[in-house]
Amino acid sequence: MTEHEGPTLADATRGRILYGGDYNPEQWPEEVWHEDVRLMREAGVNSVTLGVFSWSRIEPRPGERDFGWLDRLMDLMHENGIGVVLATPTASPPPWMGHLHPDTLPRDEDGRTEWWGGRQHFSHSSATYRRLAAAVTEDLAARYGGHPALTMWHINNEYCTYDWGDEAAARFRDWLRARYGTLDALNTAWGTAFWSQGYGDWAEVLPPRRAHYLKNPTQVLDFKRFTSDMLLECYTAERDIVRRHTPHLPVTTNFMPLWAGQDAWRWAEEEDVVSVDLYPDPRDPLGAQDGALVQDMTRSQARGPWMLMEQAAGPVNWRGVNHPKPRGLNRLWSLQAVARGADAVCYFQWRQSRQGAEKFHSGMVGHAGERGRAYQEVRQLGADLARIAPHVTGGRIAADVAVLHDWHSWWAGDQEARPSREVDYPQVLRAWHRALWQAHLTTDFAHPAHDLSAYRMVVVPQLYLLTDAAVDNLLAYVRGGGTLVCGFLTGVADQDDRVRPGGMDARLRALFGIRTLHEWWPLEAGETAECEGFRGTLWSEELEPDGTADETTPYKGGELDGLPAVLRKGRAWYVSTLPEPEALRELLARAAGEAGVRPVLDGLPDRVEAVRRGELLFLLNHGREPVTVEVPGAHHDLLAEEAVTDRLTLGRYGVAVLRS
CATH class of the missing domain: 2.60.40.1180 (Golgi alpha-mannosidase II)
Structure with a gap:
């Protein structure tokens, strides 16, 4: 990744920690707006996001514009010293669009239309949707680009739509032509010799719609790549419009944490500010670690300070049982985000809705009003952030450990007809990050093709798909003196999800001291594999060593008795199972210690x-x-x-x- 050029988060923060959240005043009478501003100022709020879901208010009928209410709000914010992150409203088209232009509505893999009445009901491939989204964005940018309250642009919201419809199919074919050039190349990449799937005309190529049995895995993989790219095109089209009007202001859109639908490494390169929405479960004993993982990943994508765009002041509304945050947890998790690089701490939303689908999702001002615990804690946090802001904003975090993560590998590995449905990529990623977090080792995330030379240790929880360039990068890293610790089911397939000869890249086998990978031995839910000194979970492998490893830890008992569960050859480790949490923590702490990586602070109490x-x-x-x-x-x-x-x-x- 190259260094970012252009406006940054620092241009919006100006030495402050941005504090506030989504503000949806169109849901309330105007007399409430002045009460909102009073409460914002008392809470130390210095930033609000306006307009995220306001398309039908801005454009109530095709081609009309109603900006009067937004004019008054922008002026009100400026008069009270509150900056505005202005959103393009394109995540939720108004009903008239779907009614007049049904081609803007996405279709699922069965061909069923997703109708208006919710949100995100747009086809990323629809030329009509893109034209209308560009028009409202153009008018919004022209009207408010010079407004003194404007500090940043927020494009759309939580891009997450798929579309299997006809217009998407046509765009998919265009995307495939650009990727492969010829049908022969596509047939080779997709392995269409299997099951008589060979394509003789581009018109025959479709998205992976409902099939009688298993779908072509590489077709599914490419469709996920295509979907990420189409959504990115929607983002960059609107971004380029607002940049033309305000080249000095940063632009962002909000990621969802560890969501499978976007290649966030690629997306982050197109953003001035990387932002994320983060909602750990307050009842989850590992909620803090889940938050730390997302924070580390977002900071790494941003290559510096980042923006917590959304969190909840209390309960959410979409879990089976929606628990509030216990007293003090909102403050703790917010300051955890700042510790891990956030220069903006924001919420969905400012005032809790009284109607609509999210009326039971908490707000900074809840149904209990200013006397409620949620608002009182929000006030305390605002004071805390003001105290530390002069000392923390812009501050960097040094990490000696990198965790490798790649969406393409996730997409390829998370499909049907694999050795085990129990293997869940995010679960494995969390387990490895948790072990490092509990060992108090600061970690970045990195793409497997990134420059890794700055890190003393690199860990690969699981990368089923590795390109030749990524394999070469790992080999060069170890040759350069780095320590590599690699988990199971890594290096199995190439960029087309084609299994490599031997079931693992031969160069990786040589790196770890493996002659032959005979069989994968997945474990049942709850089943364990006894190993020397620990128990493995989820997975095991029948490995024949080549005699060059410096150290092996064997399986004990069963079919794999005496065969290596863990191999270390020089600075390269291979772990063919998922050790139970304490064992994985000890293994990674040992490898880190030998690599010269030290905990942030020695002797810390648990938790x-x-x-x-x-x-x-x-x-x-x-x-x-x-x-x-x-x-x-x-x-x-x-x-x-x-x-x-x-x-x-x-x-x-x-x-x-x-x-x-």
Whole structure:
């Protein structure tokens, strides 16, 4: 990835941490707007996002424009010192569009139309939708590009639509022609000699619609690549419009955390600001680790500070049981995001809706109003962010460990007719990141083709699909002195999901000291594989070593008795199972220690997280009980505004931000 050129998040923050959230005032009488502004100022809110779902209000009938209400809001925000992240409203087209232009509506793999009445009901391939989206974006940018309240543009919202319709099929064929050039090349890439699938005319090629039995895996893989690219085209078309009017202002769109539909590495290169929506389950004992993973991934995509675009002040509305956040958890998780690189902490939404599908999704101002716990905690957090902002904004995080992740590998590996349905890529990724997080090792994420030379250790939880260039990159990294720890089912397929000879790339087998991979031995749910010193879960492999490994850890008992579960050859490790959590933590901590990687702070109690950002040390207690933390030396806690020498006590969900 190249260094970003153009406006950045710093151009919007101007030394502050952006604090606020989605504001949907069209849902409320105008007299409420002034009450909102009073509460925003008391809470330290300095940024709101306007217009995300306002298309029918801006364009109530085809070609009409109603900007009067938005004019008044923009002026009101400016008069009160609150910046505006202005959204293009194109995520939710008005009913008239689907009614007059049914070609704008997406179709599912069975050919059924997705109708208006919800949101995201647009076809990414529809020329009509793109034309109308460009028109409203053009008028919005022309009207507000010079407004003093405007600080950033937010394009669409949570791009997540698929389309199997006829117009999408035509665009898919165009995309495939550009990728392969000829039908012969496509037939080779897709392996159409199997099941008599050979194509003789481009008109025969369709998206992977409903089939009698299993679909062609590479066709499915390419359709996912195509979908990500079509959505990206929608984003860049609107981005280019607003950039033409305001080249000095940054542009973003919000990712969903670890969502399968977008190649976020590629998308991030097209954004000035990388932003994400993050909703860990407050009842999940590993919710903090899930948050840390998304934060590390987003920071790595941004190559620096990033924006937490959405989180919940309390409960959400889309889980089976929607629990509120316990007292203090909202503050803890918000400051965790800042610790891991966020220079913007925002919510969906400002005021909780009284009607509509999300009326039970919390807001910064909940149904209980300003006396409610949600708003009172929002006020406290606003004061906390104001205290630390001068010391933290723009601060970088140094990591000696990189976790490799690639959407194309995920897309290829997460299909039908694989050795095990129990293997879930996000589950494996989380397990490896959790082990590093619990060992207090700071991690970046990286693409397997990125320059890895800055890292002492690189871990590959699982990359089923690896291109030749990615394999070469890993080999060069180890030759250059880096430590590589690789998980099972890696390097199995090439870029076309074609299984490599031997079931694993031969260069990787040689790197790890494996002569032959005889069989994959997936494990049933709950089944374990006994290994020397630990138990493996989910997966095992019948490996024949070539005698060059420096160290092996064998399986014990069963069909694989005596065969290697783990091999280490020089600085390259291969782990053919998923060790239970404590064992994986110990393995990665050992490999990191031998690579010269050290924890952020030694002797930390369980459930305490430590992160260094710039000159600051963040300490976060993810437990309900107070804990004492040893912090040798003299420090100043920016949150408590008091001196700390050698040790401190963190209360329930407590946070300290120490400056030495």
